[in-house]
Amino acid sequence: MTPDRLAFVDLETTGANPVSDRITEIGIVAVDGDRVTRWNSLVNPGCRIPPYIQALTGITPAMVADAPSFESLAVEIQERLAGYTFVAHNARFDYGFLKNEFKRLSMRFQADVICTVKLSRKLFPGFHRHNLDSLIERHGLHVNDRHRALADAELIWQFWQQVRSHPGPEALYEAIRYQLIRPTLPPHLDPGVHDDLPDLPGVYLFYGEGDVLLYIGKSVNLRQRVLSHFNADTKAFRELRLGQQTYRIEWRETVGELGALLLESRLIKELQPAHNKHLRKNEELCSWQLVEMAPGDYRPRLVFGEDLDLAGDNGLYGLFKSRREATLAMKSIAEANQLCLAVLGLEKTAAAGRACFGYQVHQCKGACIGKEAIGMHSARLMSAIAKLKLKEWPYGGPIGIVERDEVSERQDIHVVLGWCHLGTAHSEADLPGILESRRPPVFDRDTYKLLTKHLAAKPRIIRLARNADWRTDKSNPDRD
Numbered sequence: 001m002t003p004d005r006l007a008f009v010d011l012e013t014t015g016a017n018p019v020s021d022r023i024t025e026i027g028i029v030a031v032d033g034d035r036v037t038r039w040n041s042l043v044n045p046g047c048r049i050p051p052y053i054q055a056l057t058g059i060t061p062a063m064v065a066d067a068p069s070f071e072s073l074a075v076e077i078q079e080r081l082a083g084y085t086f087v088a089h090n091a092r093f094d095y096g097f098l099k100n101e102f103k104r105l106s107m108r109f110q111a112d113v114i115c116t117v118k119l120s121r122k123l124f125p126g127f128h129r130h131n132l133d134s135l136i137e138r139h140g141l142h143v144n145d146r147h148r149a150l151a152d153a154e155l156i157w158q159f160w161q162q163v164r165s166h167p168g169p170e171a172l173y174e175a176i177r178y179q180l181i182r183p184t185l186p187p188h189l190d191p192g193v194h195d196d197l198p199d200l201p202g203v204y205l206f207y208g209e210g211d212v213l214l215y216i217g218k219s220v221n222l223r224q225r226v227l228s229h230f231n232a233d234t235k236a237f238r239e240l241r242l243g244q245q246t247y248r249i250e251w252r253e254t255v256g257e258l259g260a261l262l263l264e265s266r267l268i269k270e271l272q273p274a275h276n277k278h279l280r281k282n283e284e285l286c287s288w289q290l291v292e293m294a295p296g297d298y299r300p301r302l303v304f305g306e307d308l309d310l311a312g313d314n315g316l317y318g319l320f321k322s323r324r325e326a327t328l329a330m331k332s333i334a335e336a337n338q339l340c341l342a343v344l345g346l347e348k349t350a351a352a353g354r355a356c357f358g359y360q361v362h363q364c365k366g367a368c369i370g371k372e373a374i375g376m377h378s379a380r381l382m383s384a385i386a387k388l389k390l391k392e393w394p395y396g397g398p399i400g401i402v403e404r405d406e407v408s409e410r411q412d413i414h415v416v417l418g419w420c421h422l423g424t425a426h427s428e429a430d431l432p433g434i435l436e437s438r439r440p441p442v443f444d445r446d447t448y449k450l451l452t453k454h455l456a457a458k459p460r461i462i463r464l465a466r467n468a469d470w471r472t473d474k475s476n477p478d479r480d
């Protein structure tokens with residue numbers, strides 16, 4: 001059965017970008033069984049309309065000057081669309097624009113969506129073009145006022161009626177079914193979850209029987225990601241089984257992807273869910289440090305956990321999950337560079353001053369017996385491991401990484417020091433609390449990787465002072 005309440009929607013806008021452009025006109029043909037209601041309104045976009053858009057739509061600044069703003073229409077539009085399946089031509093565009101307009105007002109808008117471009121492709125795969133003009137021509141649609149919102153919504157409604165009579169309602173249903181798949185939630189899960197999950201970035205937590213924490217995940221779209229755990233079409237059996245074991249779902253929204261990644265990484269370490277295998281707490285995290293034993297004589301030493309202070313230049317090389325992993329890595333570097341395992345402290349010789357095993361098989365250039373000067377060996381060691389060197393914290397003190405959502409204008413400030421995430425402030429008022437926190441920062445490999453990558457892209461940062469007397473400096477000295 002096709003849904004019986006359908007809203008055919010078309011928008012005119014000031015451009016194609018749903019973040020920076022705005023709506024200038026909305027047209028809705030609402031169909032509820034036999035009852036058809038038409039509604040449209042010009043919308044004052046509160047910004048300029050580029051001349052080429054004016055030429056395309058015929059909507060001029062003078063026409064919208066006295067039109068209501070989206071804000072004043074929002075409640076009415078929300079009510080008109082509530083309970084209706086949203087149908088539009090290239091629906092991602094119209095649905096996205098509308099969602100963003102609601103988001104600016106901190107209002108939620110969510111609907112099942114059918115795209116008539118996808119529908120046309122599915123029903124008439126032999127045709128190459130599926131834009132509205134092609135449909136008009138192909139199906140002999142009756143054109144009234146092309147490129148105006150209500151007229152275009154009317155065209156989509158006409159197209160829908162045509163395919164419903166030919167090839168018929170069953171073929172129509174078959175063609176839209178995959179667009180409307182609603183995953184089946186397990187019976188013990190609150191069905192309200194389906195409507196409450198937001199299309200926003202964040203972290204989600206799955207709890208099982210007895211409220212045991214099973215899994216923590218993150219996504220740029222919580223709704224899509226969480227529901228994918230319950231979609232029978234999903235290929236990943238493990239995911240599907242996890243969904244079936246879930247009794248309760250919690251989520252925390254974030255402003256963006258970085259916030260979701262940082263929060264996920266922290267929560268997994270703090271809460272250690274049963275099914276997060278790969279990001280478990282790294283008790284044995286270690287790194288090689290070069291220590292100068294005598295002038296010019298550098299030897300590697302393994303440093304662990306809390307000694308891994310990356311806030312200064314501590315000459316650290318590589319991050320390893322265990323002593324075993326670190327040793328294997330150093331051994332393979334030694335082998336590739338004919339370094340001496342005895343000098344590196346990875347092999348004991350029979351007695352001091354005796355050659356290592358590698359020397360006998362030409363794997364060592366003789367640093368163990370003074371044939372190679374120890375300074376030379378040190379220099380070769382340094383160049384061999386240079387590419388493993390951990391990036392020094394370049395900012396001295398703590399910084400705030402600003403993550404902003406341009407549509408909702410919400411922003412988070414992620415406070416970071418020495419590659420450790422200290423916390424996330426939702427406003428500047430939260431900053432002192434985070435900076436004064438006595439909880440020692442915990443260094444971990446995932447966060448290090450995440451932050452080095454993110455900071456390389458030169459986000460907006462704020463320099464912060466370590467004590468409560470923090471100050472903000474809006475400029476990014478690394479920018480141009």
Ligand SMILES: [Zn+2]
Nearest residue numbers: 340356364368
């Ligand atoms: Zn040797």
